[in-house]
Amino acid sequence: MxxxxxxxxxxxxxxIMVLTSTGQASAAGADGKLQRFIVTFQQGTPINEEALKGLAHRFGGSYDLLSLINGAVVAVPPHVLASLRAIPGVASVEEDGLVxxxxxxxxxxxxxxxxxxxxxxxxxxxxxxxxxxxxxxxxxxxxxxxxxxxxxxxxxxxxxxxxxxxxxxxxxxxxxxxxxxxxxxxxxxxxxxxxxxxxxxxxxxxxxxxxxxxxxxxxxxxxxxxxxxxxxxxxxxxxxxxxxxxxxxxxxxxxxxxxxxxxxxxxxxxxxxxxxxxxxxxxxxxxxxxxxxxxxxxxxxxxxxxxxxxxxxxxxxxxxxxxxxxxxxxxxxxxxxxxxxxxxxxxxxxxxxxxxxxxxxxxxxxxxxxxxxxxxxxxxxxxxxxxxxxxxxxxx
Known part of the structure; x- marks a missing residue:
């Protein structure tokens, strides 16, 4: 009926879309709080996955590659924002907002x-x-x-x-x-x-x-x-x-x-x-x-x-x-x-x-x-x- x-x-x-390569960290962040950021690399510049992986593991976070935008979404403590922006080739770092x-x-x-x-x-x-x-x-x-x-x-x-x-x-x-x-x-x-x-x-x-x-x-x-x-x-x-x-x-x-x-x-x-x-x-x-x-x-x-x-x-x-x-x-x-x-x-x-x-x-x-x-x-x-x-x- x-x-x-x-x-x-x-x-x-x-x-939502999670892509082909995902990195998970094994350690806990210093303050235990993670924030998601969308990191975009300059056009023609390869995604620096090693740098993203290193920061994620160091601070107990994670990352997912987003090749459609030549970038990634990274979950790390807020104080790591400056380090993300300092990665060679990064064009922008934006907060990943909720809808x-x-x-x-x-x-x-x-x-x-x-x-x-x-x-x-x-x-x-x-x-x-x-x-x-x-x-x-x-x-x-x-x-x-x-x-x-x-x-x-x-x-x-x-x-x-x-x-x-x-x-x-x-x-x-x-x-x-x-x-x-x-x-x-x-x-x-x-x-x-x-x-x-x-x-x-x-x-x-x-x-x-x-x-x-x-x-x-x-x-x-x-x-x-x-x-x-x-x-x-x-x-x-x-x-x-x-x-x-x-x-x-x-x-x-x-x-x-x-x-x-x-x-x-x-x-x-x-x-x-x-x-x-x-x-x-x-x-x-x-x-x-x-x-x-x-x-x-x-x-x-x-x-x-x-x-x-x-x-x-x-x-x-x-x-x-x-x-x-x-x-x-x-x-x-x-x-x-x-x-x-x-x-x-x-x-x-x-x-x-x-x-x-x-x-x-x-x-x-x-x-x-x-x-x-x-x-x-x-x-x-x-x-x-x-x-x-x-x-x-x-x-x-």
Whole structure:
């Protein structure tokens, strides 16, 4: 029996990625307190792993390499900061801040049908052409409940950057909800996602309370590049971020990963990070009447809008939940992007960006204009249109 949970979670999130080389110290720090720093080396200068390893071991800390930014995240006592900056070739040392999930309360609307979001962007009209088969979508979030009957077939693997293991099982629910919007299976029961044929990869960067480190976001993006993700969904963010996060997003996009992120849920005119970056598609939320959701952030960085109010999707325990937020709008766009990748409409590799930049332009051109004519700060190019994006035309 379907379990319906009416919640209203809006995540400002953070991602995680731990890389191929990890150093752990055997001694305890002098004061027992460690602080995480993101260390970036100058372009063209190799990461000085020996120096990082030496400091970590000396002061009871640890380090993880982040090759995507030519750097590392290092956990050492605060007084070691000067020593990190003194390492030859270091370009910058920044604090590795935390980001947190934010709850907004009950958003249920009894007048709205459960599957209105997928229907509103005309996803089902694209399924005669493609369901997204063969496209890899990374969900950078709290993990995925891969045992859910609507997600088991789509789940293809992932990594847990919080616990540093290969089991990214969701212990919060947010990531599972996002994953269902992208690719819940069309099996005659429950819900169906925008691109039910796509492959889902869980990149768990947020813990059970919905918080994580920026360095883990960088690590997740690095994993996405290494594993050939076509799309990375980031239903997370916060109001500030280390400069290294921009470098990671820019490099991942340049490597061919299309990045889609939530604009934020404070209703303010300040799009949060990482959606704020030019290399990321910033997604605003709309309600069932195509109006801007009251909580949806706005600004010149908004690129597309999508349904984000009272969205029913998969949840923990083989159940379902109704959630709202730009976190829910974002996977509608990520799923639409998966349909475009699979459709073959993007035929010309756009330089170093692979097909990602062309898919992005197709999504922009196919959007249904809302608000002021043309691109505006509330809806960007307009409401995502999965059918026109994937097929090049609209049916009536």
């Amino acid at each position: 379907r379990t319906k949970m009416k919640l209203w979670l809006v995540f400002g999130l953070v991602l 947190y999930a934010t709850g907004l309360g009950d958003s249920s609307d009894p007048e709205v049908t459960a599957a209105w979001g997928v229907d509103r962007i005309d996803a089902e009209k694209a399924w005669g052409t493609t369901t997204g088969a063969g496209v890899k979508v990374g969900i950078i979030d709290t993990g995925i409940d891969y045992t859910h009957p609507d997600l088991a077939a789509a789940y293809a693997g992932g990594y847990d950057f919080v616990n540093k293991d290969a089991d990214p099982l969701d212990d919060n629910g947010h990531g599972t909800h996002v994953a269902g919007i992208v690719a819940a299976e069309q099996n005659g029961s429950g819900v169906v996602g925008v691109a039910s044929g796509a492959d889902l990869y869980a990149l768990k960067v947020l813990n059970a309370s919905g918080s994580g480190y920026w360095s883990d976001v960088i690590a997740a993006l690095q994993w996405a590049v290494a594993k050939g993700m076509h799309v990375a969904n980031m239903s997370l963010g916060t109001t500030s971020a280390p400069k290294a996060v921009k470098t990671a997003c820019d490099n991942a996009y340049a490597a061919g990963v299309l990045l889609v992120a939530a604009a934020g849920n404070s209703g303010s005119g300040a799009v949060i990070y990482p959606a704020r970056y030019n290399s990321v598609i910033a997604v605003a939320a709309t309600d069932s009447t195509d109006q801007r959701a009251w909580f949806s952030n706005f600004g010149s960085q908004i690129e597309l809008a999508a349904p984000g109010v009272s969205i029913l999707s998969t949840y923990l325990g083989s159940g379902y939940a109704t959630l709202s937020g730009t976190s829910m709008a974002t996977p509608h766009v990520a799923g639409s992007a998966a349909l475009v990748f699979a459709s073959g409409r993007a035929t010309n590799s756009d330089g170093k960006y692979g097909f990602a930049n062309e898919v992005r332009k197709i999504l922009q051109q196919a959007a249904d204009d809302l608000g002021t004519v043309g691109k505006d700060k509330y809806f960007g190019y307009g409401l995502a249109d999965a059918e026109e994006s994937a097929t090049g035309h609209q049916t009536t």
